[in-house]
Amino acid sequence: MTPVALTLALCLITVGAFWIGKSRSLALVGGTRRVRHLHSLPSHYGLMTAMWCALPALLVMGLWLTMQDAIILRLVVDHLPAGVRDLSANDLSLVMNDVRNVVAGNVPAASVSDTVRGASAEYIGLRGISRMALTVVVLVMSIGAIIVVRSRITPELRARNRVERVVEWLLFGCSTIAVFTTLGIVASVAFEAFRFFSMISPIDFLFGTSWSPQMAIRADQVGSSGSFGAVPLFAGTALISFIAMAIAVPIGLFSAIYLAEYAHPKFRTWAKPLLEVLAGVPTVVYGFFAALTIGPALRGWGESLGLDVASESALAAGFVMGIMIIPFVSSLADDMISAVPQSLRDGAYALGATRSETIRQVVLRAALPGIVGGVLLAVSRAIGETMIVVMAAGLAANLTANPLEAVTTVTVQIVTLLVGDQEFDSPKTLAAFALGLVLFVVTLALNVLALHVVRKYREQYE
Amino acid sequence: MNSTNRPRRTPAETQAIVETSLRRRYWAERRFRAYGFTAVTAGMLFLVYLFFVIFSNGLGAFQQTRIQVSIFYDPQLIDPTGSRNAEDLRGADYAGVIRASLRTKFPDAEGRAASRELVRLVSGSAPFELQKKVVADPALIGTTENVWLLASDTVDLLRKGHIDRSLAEAERPLSDRQLGWIDKVQAGGALALKFNKTFVTGGDSREPENAGIWGAAVGSFFMLALTLLLSFPIGVATAIYLEEFANRNRWTDLIEVNINNLAAVPSIVFGLLGLAVFIGFFGLPRSAPLVGAMVLTLLTLPTIIIASRAALKAVPPSIREAALGMGASKIQMVTHHVLPLAMPGMLTGTIIGMARALGESAPLLMIGMVAFVVDIPRGVTDAATALPVQVFLWSDSPERGFVEKTSGAIIVLLAFLVVMNTTAVILRKRFERRW
Numbered sequence: 001m002t003p004v005a006l007t008l009a010l011c012l013i014t015v016g017a018f019w020i021g022k023s024r025s026l027a028l029v030g031g032t033r034r035v036r037h038l039h040s041l042p043s044h045y046g047l048m049t050a051m052w053c054a055l056p057a058l059l060v061m062g063l064w065l066t067m068q069d070a071i072i073l074r075l076v077v078d079h080l081p082a083g084v085r086d087l088s089a090n091d092l093s094l095v096m097n098d099v100r101n102v103v104a105g106n107v108p109a110a111s112v113s114d115t116v117r118g119a120s121a122e123y124i125g126l127r128g129i130s131r132m133a134l135t136v137v138v139l140v141m142s143i144g145a146i147i148v149v150r151s152r153i154t155p156e157l158r159a160r161n162r163v164e165r166v167v168e169w170l171l172f173g174c175s176t177i178a179v180f181t182t183l184g185i186v187a188s189v190a191f192e193a194f195r196f197f198s199m200i201s202p203i204d205f206l207f208g209t210s211w212s213p214q215m216a217i218r219a220d221q222v223g224s225s226g227s228f229g230a231v232p233l234f235a236g237t238a239l240i241s242f243i244a245m246a247i248a249v250p251i252g253l254f255s256a257i258y259l260a261e262y263a264h265p266k267f268r269t270w271a272k273p274l275l276e277v278l279a280g281v282p283t284v285v286y287g288f289f290a291a292l293t294i295g296p297a298l299r300g301w302g303e304s305l306g307l308d309v310a311s312e313s314a315l316a317a318g319f320v321m322g323i324m325i326i327p328f329v330s331s332l333a334d335d336m337i338s339a340v341p342q343s344l345r346d347g348a349y350a351l352g353a354t355r356s357e358t359i360r361q362v363v364l365r366a367a368l369p370g371i372v373g374g375v376l377l378a379v380s381r382a383i384g385e386t387m388i389v390v391m392a393a394g395l396a397a398n399l400t401a402n403p404l405e406a407v408t409t410v411t412v413q414i415v416t417l418l419v420g421d422q423e424f425d426s427p428k429t430l431a432a433f434a435l436g437l438v439l440f441v442v443t444l445a446l447n448v449l450a451l452h453v454v455r456k457y458r459e460q461y462e
Numbered sequence: 463m464n465s466t467n468r469p470r471r472t473p474a475e476t477q478a479i480v481e482t483s484l485r486r487r488y489w490a491e492r493r494f495r496a497y498g499f500t501a502v503t504a505g506m507l508f509l510v511y512l513f514f515v516i517f518s519n520g521l522g523a524f525q526q527t528r529i530q531v532s533i534f535y536d537p538q539l540i541d542p543t544g545s546r547n548a549e550d551l552r553g554a555d556y557a558g559v560i561r562a563s564l565r566t567k568f569p570d571a572e573g574r575a576a577s578r579e580l581v582r583l584v585s586g587s588a589p590f591e592l593q594k595k596v597v598a599d600p601a602l603i604g605t606t607e608n609v610w611l612l613a614s615d616t617v618d619l620l621r622k623g624h625i626d627r628s629l630a631e632a633e634r635p636l637s638d639r640q641l642g643w644i645d646k647v648q649a650g651g652a653l654a655l656k657f658n659k660t661f662v663t664g665g666d667s668r669e670p671e672n673a674g675i676w677g678a679a680v681g682s683f684f685m686l687a688l689t690l691l692l693s694f695p696i697g698v699a700t701a702i703y704l705e706e707f708a709n710r711n712r713w714t715d716l717i718e719v720n721i722n723n724l725a726a727v728p729s730i731v732f733g734l735l736g737l738a739v740f741i742g743f744f745g746l747p748r749s750a751p752l753v754g755a756m757v758l759t760l761l762t763l764p765t766i767i768i769a770s771r772a773a774l775k776a777v778p779p780s781i782r783e784a785a786l787g788m789g790a791s792k793i794q795m796v797t798h799h800v801l802p803l804a805m806p807g808m809l810t811g812t813i814i815g816m817a818r819a820l821g822e823s824a825p826l827l828m829i830g831m832v833a834f835v836v837d838i839p840r841g842v843t844d845a846a847t848a849l850p851v852q853v854f855l856w857s858d859s860p861e862r863g864f865v866e867k868t869s870g871a872i873i874v875l876l877a878f879l880v881v882m883n884t885t886a887v888i889l890r891k892r893f894e895r896r897w
Contacts, residue, residue, distance in 0.1 A: 418828055
């Protein structure tokens, strides 16, 4: 059976197991009228049977399917003719790729060499055997579990406690996924980054000012050594993020002040969600908007003023990114302003301050730590934003502070280096992971700092 | 004392001073308020302008120009042997049929160059339309019929007003001769905008007039369905564990810090994780919705967990105490009482997380979902793209015709997002409960 069919069969058997366990428990005490003689509800006995039936079988199936491919490939390689087997690891992996393609039906069997055809036939044969064995094992395990559990069911059996213990473990298991995700990110990105740093020195990477990630195809090629100095990328990221924040912070902050302190409640109820729509628009839409409308418009205005504006200028990307970030700043600042106790405002009014004086000298000062935290979160978002800069900022790694020129960013380079075909051991590909590591560390630091500041601020007024 | 040396002000002077300062302060007040109002208005204007640009560019994508040509299904060209064999009918020279019909319509097109220009008025896929018609109904052979043929993308651009006729002939994609033919056709009412079925039901194509978003929509659908299947149970289970079962200790603190941080990690980093772990380590196929869904699951989990925890927190403790007091176990208390009450809040958070997943494209670029995929994906391991990635791909195309398609795809994407977010808002309004 194919894995999908087997999973479906297992589901059916599990449903059957539930009914067998449930009816067995009822039969033991003699029907629903005497159900109080059971320790647990009949459905608990059913659930217990179903769990014993499904969980071990699923575990075995998962392990089996993850190992299957590697083991079969190993066997197929062992049976290849000696001439092919002794090829270098790279060439061998090419042959095995052909085998896989034939097996998957991507390549017609007639178009490959006899060796590959033989190997793929063997692969298919072994896979068939493996699937058959898996089917037998899973079916025996699940049905065997039903028989054993059924014979163990007694009215005194604490089925509920057992089921609930398992459920609690499952809940706990789900909660660890967040930790594993972080570990996975750190491990995978750091691992590839360290491979990169074994080829390129971290000092050159972090402090070099020239970025041209080309690697030679031949060793004697002209200009063969790529240079991986990431400073232009960091500077470009900083420039675009700065422009974005210069747009988003004033507009976001003043919107929050107006909505929290001045606006009529009716105006607020429809204006606030409308502003938040800006945060819900996919970033790819902003990228298109920047590349199609804002970039050419800025270029046109620049020309009429006699300025030379690049069509993929940092200004266009930063401006559109700023629009996207407005709602982050405004909704966080709004929360912070609303959290300032009314008594502080009343005190200021009692001293004769006008509303704006109260806001500027009392409310904003009280809310400042929270607002700073919100702005830090927004900065981290701007740094990590990808699609807008990929579509609207350039690829040229210029080291400049002029917002009218094209700059490139960390995220743009990650995308450029990794989209398309790639080999996992060239510094060009690995550089993307090194950039990813920098990105992750910087945003993580900003987030931790921001969350810490915000939490401290919240505690102050609670 | 100093104060005695100061000249005493008369009350009128004091009043004057206060009045000027008050005027200044009230003026500052009004200015401050105006700043705030301007900021809100600016935000709104950006929003309106963004939607205006997208819609004014994109609505045209749902219509495509067609040219009415009276087609003579020439038996000599289609089926010279008269066998009516489906295989022969499929392989016949339909481009020739169209060429012949066009030349009867425009006898002035003499010579090879003129003939080639004439044929370029209709799309390269027009012969396939004829082929389908004839294979479905071989009785057409030998008859003459008026057919609305798909026009080429340049004719479409002209019809929609995107080509400047005042440019010199060499600078525009249509020659003077072609313009003359088009004007003649249009004057005769044989050039019209029709609903663009291909755009809604077709897969990707290199030709703007044949490109459709259905392939990308199906890819997005597979991915979202799988993401929902994975992230909703895991997210809810995590929230339940953290809110109802876990003791506060270092381990749960660690989990919490992790979740809060993951919520703010750039999405592209999740893409790197997917590339290195799912594709590099586990050897899952590239460009597959399966891998996309796994990455999006990790991406949306923090959103769902945070919303679900808030929903669980909102259920008052008295409900839990009542359930426990009646002899329910902790699991029964959660599944029978707390969970149903928290479910609307959890669903709202999940829908918002799904909406975010639908609009996400950066991590999908990392796992190779930017391939040019013509076929409609049929399973979760087939190569596929997603709607936002399709937008990205088309926006990169040099052809002018794709600008409209890109905006059209964005309109479809936004429509889905609006539906999802509205559902979330309605759900919240409908089931919101204050204890």
